[in-house]
Amino acid sequence: MKQIVFNTPGSAEVLSIIDVPIPEPKVGEVRVKVKAAPVNPSDVVFIQGVYGIPPQFPDSPVGFEGAGEIDVIGTCIGPDLKIAQGQRVAFATLGTWSEYVVVPATSLLPIPDNLSFEEGAQFFVNPFTAVAMLDEVNLQKGDWLLLTAAFSSLNKMVIQLAKKAGIRVIGTVRRAEQVQPLIDLGAEAVVNTKENLLTDRVKSLTEGKGVQACFESVGGDIGTQAIASLGKDATMLIYGLMSGEEAKISYGPTIFRTPTIKGFWLSRWMEESSVVDKAKVAKQVYTIMQQGDVTLDVEKIFPLAQAAEAVTYSTQSGRRGKVVIQCG
Numbered sequence: 001m002k003q004i005v006f007n008t009p010g011s012a013e014v015l016s017i018i019d020v021p022i023p024e025p026k027v028g029e030v031r032v033k034v035k036a037a038p039v040n041p042s043d044v045v046f047i048q049g050v051y052g053i054p055p056q057f058p059d060s061p062v063g064f065e066g067a068g069e070i071d072v073i074g075t076c077i078g079p080d081l082k083i084a085q086g087q088r089v090a091f092a093t094l095g096t097w098s099e100y101v102v103v104p105a106t107s108l109l110p111i112p113d114n115l116s117f118e119e120g121a122q123f124f125v126n127p128f129t130a131v132a133m134l135d136e137v138n139l140q141k142g143d144w145l146l147l148t149a150a151f152s153s154l155n156k157m158v159i160q161l162a163k164k165a166g167i168r169v170i171g172t173v174r175r176a177e178q179v180q181p182l183i184d185l186g187a188e189a190v191v192n193t194k195e196n197l198l199t200d201r202v203k204s205l206t207e208g209k210g211v212q213a214c215f216e217s218v219g220g221d222i223g224t225q226a227i228a229s230l231g232k233d234a235t236m237l238i239y240g241l242m243s244g245e246e247a248k249i250s251y252g253p254t255i256f257r258t259p260t261i262k263g264f265w266l267s268r269w270m271e272e273s274s275v276v277d278k279a280k281v282a283k284q285v286y287t288i289m290q291q292g293d294v295t296l297d298v299e300k301i302f303p304l305a306q307a308a309e310a311v312t313y314s315t316q317s318g319r320r321g322k323v324v325i326q327c328g
């Protein structure tokens with residue numbers, strides 16, 4: 001089978017396509033014929049060698065999530081799992097930019113009939129992060145949530161979920177054309193940080209109180225302003241660093257408003273959450289997707305052999321949705 005691999009950290013040009021044997025499922029595992037896998041920012045930083053999990057050379061596989069059809073069911077899988085050959089499933093494992101993957105049968109999520117493989121392939125990383133982060137900050141109706149880089153796939157999901165829960169979202173963007181679509185999606189206010197100072201806008205929107213929570217993924221000056229926008233006992237979850245620059249902490253507001261600033265990483269959450277909590281979030285994600293409560297936008301689809309082009313395209317500014325690799 002064909003698989004995308006790399007042998008040295010770098011950007012798109014380090015990727016190559018090789019032939020490897022089709023993997024065989026062991027006890028409790030299934031083999032899935034992969035149909036689609038997204039290019040996420042985590043894939044890009046993994047290829048650069050700066051992600052939380054280091055690549056294992058030679059021939060490190062790539063891709064953390066995907067969607068496909070069950071091809072072979074391994075042994076010792078109980079009937080209560082209700083899986084069948086040909087079933088459409090989403091999964092998370094390293095190496096999804098391949099024609100086949102082998103995954104534990106218990107880790108599969110069925111894809112609702114209303115979703116394509118390209119949408120189902122985005123079922124794990126962003127939806128689980130969105131639901132788990134919203135659970136963690138536990139906001140009440142009317143609370144303010146600040147989202148930096150609000151036009152990201154993840155935040156478009158958060159906006160739609162927050163709107164349903166009556167949470168008021170302030171989002172930041174750096175392109176004027178991204179303001180109105182986020183208002184249409186349910187954001188209360190969208191700040192174009194190229195034109196406005198975030199701290200001023202948050203101050204006036206929240207009548208000087210600041211926000212109750214912030215999901216921060218940019219860093220640099222935007223991160224610095226987001227920290228200064230936190231209200232009394234607010235929680236900031238730092239989960240990305242898209243500018244590549246560190247933010248500064250304003251000591252005054254931190255002393256007097258006593259916010260909590262901490263990291264969020266889905267891999268840790270997956271490792272450390274109880275089976276019950278994970279099942280709860282998985283059920284929430286499945287229901288949200290089945291009911292069409294959030295949209296999973298796809299910008300462009302590339303064949304597996306053009307994974308390098310897909311990575312380059314994914315790093316371009318101004319995309320409207322995910323870049324997806326069609327694996328088979």
Ligand SMILES: NC(=O)c1ccc[n+]([C@@H]2O[C@H](COP(=O)([O-])OP(=O)(O)OC[C@H]3O[C@@H](n4cnc5c(N)ncnc54)[C@H](OP(=O)(O)O)[C@@H]3O)[C@@H](O)[C@H]2O)c1
Pocket residue numbers: 040041042125126129149150151152153154155174175217218238239240241242243244264265266267316317318319321322
């Ligand atoms: N910690 C975790 O467990 C976890 C899980 C999931 C996702 N994430 C992180 O969440 C973030 C979003 O992921 P995604 O898949 O939703 O991304 P995405 O759909 O690729 O969107 C990226 C967004 O970030 C904006 N952006 C990029 N660089 C920026 C910068 N320097 N300043 C301001 N905005 C910038 C882009 O805006 P433009 O259109 O203006 O370029 C775009 O709207 C990523 O950092 C990802 O690593 C973390």
